[in-house]
Amino acid sequence: MINLIALLCLFPTIFFSILNLIDHRYVLSAINFSNSICSFTVLLLQYYGKHNIAKATLLTSNSVFFFAGALLYKNGGEYFLLCTLIVSMLMYDNRKIHIVLCITVAFLILLLYLLPDILPLSQQVPRSRSVFNIINALAFMVVAVNFFLDIIYKNMKKIEQQRLNLESMNRDKEKIFSIIAHDIKSPFANLEALVFMFRNQMLDSTASQEYIQQIYQQITQQNQALDDLLQWGSSSMQGMNTKASPQLIKPMIQQIIKVFNENTQSKQLKININIPNNTQIIANRDHTIIILRNLISNAIKFSYVNGNINIYTSMDETYTHIHIQDEGIGINPSKSAALFNEIQQKSFGTEDEPGSGVGLVLCKDLIERNKGVVNIQSTPNKGSVFTVGLPSCPSHKPQTNVEVPTCC
Incomplete structure (x- = not known):
């Protein structure tokens, strides 16, 4: 001014x-x-x-x-x-x-x-110049006042938007603390009880092997839940930069699947990867790994024993779409719309595997930061297809004839 x-x-x-x-x-x-x-x-x-x-x-x-x-x-x-x-x-x-x-x-x-x-x-x-100056002075008063009013109104809108964002962050914070209190504290209490029994030699060798497996699974699940919560907190920071670069999809998925070998073997799941070796996207590598890890983890968790998980890609003019299809319990259409928009209550997989409820909301946040899109198609008791679209690498042309499996 x-x-x-x-x-x-x-x-x-x-x-x-x-x-x-x-x-x-x-x-x-x-x-x-x-x-x-x-x-x-x-x-x-x-x-x-x-x-x-x-x-x-x-x-x-x-x-x-x-x-x-x-x-x-x-x-x-x-x-x-x-x-x-x-x-x-x-x-x-x-x-x-x-x-x-x-x-x-x-x-x-x-x-x-x-x-x-x-x-x-x-x-x-001359009087005419005096009148001219008076008119200009009055016009300036109107312009100055309206200019400042415009600034005030814009600031009020920003303050209101900040208030709404703060309320949303407070709600998420309360939900995160609720998750920490119930979904993370309880399993650690179970771990404490198991370690107590081991220390006092209250278990025989057969029971010990079974409980050791339980401890391993719980530690793995809690590590993932804690990682989701930490990533969620850091991704909510204002001004966080997303450095995008070309990323090969297939090696990332193969790396993620190795982490879940124990889970897939225990449920006798078969994971089929139908992705060309040179398929690339433009995204942040760490963000992409978190997104794919959460979606693959959900596919494993909600799949029935002896089921198949199909991971494949398709392309259009803007995005390379990564499809993760499972043969599991599926999701009711009335609930699927809210999966990516709000933190969910604690859920359990087909073998009672617990979840944090944060993963999909975190995924959507990271997908949007990487200028991508996400979609879900699901049929209860038959399975789901989660689709993540991330910007295609300019050197790749859209695939015109892509064989896309249908949801079971």
């Missing part, structure tokens, strides 16, 4: 300085030129970050020069003094400053009407 006012003062005062010089009003020309110099000085102060000095210089110089022009030449400068008062009240939020400036401007205007004319009528500016 200071820059705008300085520019609005700079060019007109230069123009009127030349015009008054031609009309032989040398003092008024000097006043206009001095005002131009002050406006230029204000812009320099703004450029070097001295904003408070710039504000004071702008208001003081304008008040002095407008008063001098109105006193000597009766050019309607008192209306510009009112403009200065309005601008000062918009620039400063200190009421004491408002009162001082109001008294000062009122005193200056009072002097203009009480003091006799200093110069003869013939040397004063």
Whole structure:
């Protein structure tokens, strides 16, 4: 706003300085030129970050020069003094400053009407120019007030949006703490009981092997849940950068599947990967691994024993779509729409595998950060197909004839 006012003062005062010089009003020309110099000085102060000095210089110089022009030449400068008062009240939020400036401007205007004319009528500016200055002053008041009102309304909208975001973050925080309290604390309590029995040799060799397997599975699941929670917290940080680069899909999926070997073997699942070796996407590698790991983990968790999991890709003009299809319990259509939008309650797989409820919301957040899309097609008791679309690598053309398995 200071820059705008300085520019609005700079060019007109230069123009009127030349015009008054031609009309032989040398003092008024000097006043206009001095005002131009002050406006230029204000812009320099703004450029070097001295904003408070710039504000004071702008208001003081304008008040002095407008008063001098109105006193000597009766050019309607008192209306510009009112403009200065309005601008000062918009620039400063200190009421004491408002009162001082109001008294000062009122005193200056009072002097203009009480003091006799200093110069003869013939040397004063034409009435038409006084009317022109008055109209410009009134127009400036309207523009200045509306400019600040626009800023205020925008700030109010930003504050309201920040309030809504804060409420959403608080709700997520409460849900995360609820998950930590129930879904993570309880399994650790079970682990404590198992370790206690081992320490006191309360289990025979056969039972020990079974409990060791349970401990291993619980530790693996809790590690994943904790990782999801940590990633969720870090992904919610404002200003988090997503560095995207070309990524081969197949090696990432093969790496993730190795992590779940124990789970797939225990449920006798067969994972079929039908992805060309050179298929690439443009995304953040760490984010992509988290997304695929969560979706593959869900496919394993909710698949029936001896089932198949098919992982394949398709392409269009914008995205490379990664499809993860399972033969499991499926999802009710009324619930599938909310899966990616809100933290879910604790769920259990076909073999009572627990979940954190955070994974899919985290996935959607990371997918959107990588300019991707996500979709789900599911049939209860038959299976689901989770589809993640991430930007295609420019060197790859869309596949026109892709064989896409249908949901079981």
